[in-house]
Amino acid sequence: MPVFPLAGKRLKLISCEIFHREMCAAVAQAARPVDIEFLPKGLHDIGQQAMVQRLQEAVDRVNADRYDTILLGYALCNNGICGLTARSLPIVIPRAHDCITLFLGSHARYLDYFNDHPGTYFLTTGWLERGGDLGELQQLSIPHQMGMDLSFDELVARYGEDNARYLYDQLCDTLRNYGRYAWIEMGVEPDGSFENHARQAAADRGWSFEKIHGDMSLIRRLIDGPWNEREFLLLPPGQHVAPSHNDSLIRAEP
Amino acid sequence: MTDLSKMRDALLSGDANTVVSLTNAALAEGVSPSELVNKHMVPALDEAGSKFEANEIFVPELLLIARAMKAGLQIIRPLLAQSGAEPVGRVAIGTVKGDLHDIGKNLVASMLEGGGFEVIDLGVDVAPDKFLAAIKEKRVNLIALSALLTTTMPFIKAVIDALKEAGLRDQVKVMIGGAPVTQDFANEVGADGYSDNANGAVGLARRLVA
Numbered sequence: 111m112p113v114f115p116l117a118g119k120r121l122k123l124i125s126c127e128i129f130h131r132e133m134c135a136a137v138a139q140a141a142r143p144v145d146i147e148f149l150p151k152g153l154h155d156i157g158q159q160a161m162v163q164r165l166q167e168a169v170d171r172v173n174a175d176r177y178d179t180i181l182l183g184y185a186l187c188n189n190g191i192c193g194l195t196a197r198s199l200p201i202v203i204p205r206a207h208d209c210i211t212l213f214l215g216s217h218a219r220y221l222d223y224f225n226d227h228p229g230t231y232f233l234t235t236g237w238l239e240r241g242g243d244l245g246e247l248q249q250l251s252i253p254h255q256m257g258m259d260l261s262f263d264e265l266v267a268r269y270g271e272d273n274a275r276y277l278y279d280q281l282c283d284t285l286r287n288y289g290r291y292a293w294i295e296m297g298v299e300p301d302g303s304f305e306n307h308a309r310q311a312a313a314d315r316g317w318s319f320e321k322i323h324g325d326m327s328l329i330r331r332l333i334d335g336p337w338n339e340r341e342f343l344l345l346p347p348g349q350h351v352a353p354s355h356n357d358s359l360i361r362a363e364p
Numbered sequence: 365m366t367d368l369s370k371m372r373d374a375l376l377s378g379d380a381n382t383v384v385s386l387t388n389a390a391l392a393e394g395v396s397p398s399e400l401v402n403k404h405m406v407p408a409l410d411e412a413g414s415k416f417e418a419n420e421i422f423v424p425e426l427l428l429i430a431r432a433m434k435a436g437l438q439i440i441r442p443l444l445a446q447s448g449a450e451p452v453g454r455v456a457i458g459t460v461k462g463d464l465h466d467i468g469k470n471l472v473a474s475m476l477e478g479g480g481f482e483v484i485d486l487g488v489d490v491a492p493d494k495f496l497a498a499i500k501e502k503r504v505n506l507i508a509l510s511a512l513l514t515t516t517m518p519f520i521k522a523v524i525d526a527l528k529e530a531g532l533r534d535q536v537k538v539m540i541g542g543a544p545v546t547q548d549f550a551n552e553v554g555a556d557g558y559s560d561n562a563n564g565a566v567g568l569a570r571r572l573v574a
Contacts, residue, residue, distance in 0.1 A: 141469075163388070186514050188513070188514060188543055188544045189514065189544050189546075190422075206515050207513070207515045208513075208514075208515070210423075221515070224462065224515055225462055228462045228464055228489055229464045229489075254423075255422075256422065256423040257424040258425055258467075259420055260424075268424075269378075269424065269428065273378065273428050276427070276428070276431060277424050277427060277428070279468055280422065280427055280467065280470060280471075281424060281427060284465075284467065287464035287465070287466065287488055288464065289564075333478075353514070353546075353549075355517070355552055356558055359514070
């Protein structure tokens with residue numbers, strides 16, 4: 111059996127499936143071999159403790175003999191990664207509030223857009239094809255536990271029509287203050303069908319629509335490096351993620 | 365005589381129509397507005413809060429209870445004002461700049477109102493200067509800030525910093541909340557209090573203005 115020079119240790123990517131197409135595209139062209147485990151979209155809906163537990167289980171499944179570094183395809187995700195502990199392998203984590211930073215290529219670009227356009231709901235291939243159904247996470251989700259995912263008819267059955275109307279307005283129409291869909295084109299789309307769906311979604315809601323060009327560079331740097339400290343936290347073995355409440359967003363804590 | 369023990373049941377079942385009719389009947393019979401509120405309504409809301417914390421009722425029920433309370437208070441409040449009764453406190457509440465998520469903020473506002481506070485609801489996406497204006501113009505002594513995203517959490521600190529710069533920090537207490545907000549964050553930015561739920565927010569607000 112010949113020994114090939116590239117057959118050393120691999121990278122392990124643990125990623126939210128919202129990045130499915132982008133991560134697959136980046137991994138296909140990666141400098142080193144990368145194995146991917148995708149976790150279901152919607153972990154941020156089940157609460158911080160439950161989310162970090164799922165991530166920790168995925169980290170703990172990684173075979174340290176086979177890999178030398180874990181890459182995390184997650185952002186701060188409403189503190190959902192806080193408490194995540196690196197075992198024997200270091201974990202590389204993008205410094206980002208949420209997935210939109212990774213789609214737009216930089217924290218600064220996301221914040222500029224966010225501050226200029228509050229009330230924007232961002233769409234990508236992942237959000238369109240994997241964003242809707244929470245699957246097995248539905249029952250565990252905070253919105254479900256708070257009764258926010260009830261249909262109008264279910265509310266009527268439980269609380270009567272007048273109360274149902276009030277509750278639906280107050281509790282269930284979570285996007286009532288939003289007014290814009292931003293379609294982020296990442297260059298991983300098969301054709302124009304996703305963009306057409308995004309445009310249709312805006313028309314259906316009567317929202318404005320904007321097409322934005324995404325930027326794969328931050329995702330590619332997560333896969334390929336270099337992992338500069340400004341954009342990534344390099345979580346050393348034995349330490350865990352904590353929020354830093356400043357521009358660095360996250361820090362390692364012993 | 366109106367049976368005011370029914371007020372508790374009407375409030376706890378979120379029956380706004382019955383709360384209104386009981387309120388009107390009791391006032392017509394000469395029950396004092398403050399007795400109606402303090403003896404019959406606020407205790408019911410406190411009971412609802414305890415049930416909420418014990419997971420006996422949930423957010424939809426609490427919203428309906430707060431709505432029923434509000435319906436009664438709309439009748440009573442002008443009478444209280446005439447009699448010169450002061451609210452427990454005056455609170456300006458809003459989601460911070462850039463944040464449009466107001467489900468939690470609205471619930472807290474309703475609960476504070478039910479708990480005897482005068483609530484000045486500044487809405488969503490509220491810039492720091494609007495909080496400053498509320499302090500100057502409405503004699504606010506408590507500010508309640510909410511952020512649902514880590515992206516907008518820095519604007520909580522921006523409001524507190526603006527209060528300091530304007531020399532108003534000592535005039536008001538600041539309480540904060542929202543899904544990603546924590547007690548650690550509250551300590552770091554110098555807020556006076558943090559609550560992770562709407563009922564806790566009422567108790568916290570009462571302690572802060574006491």
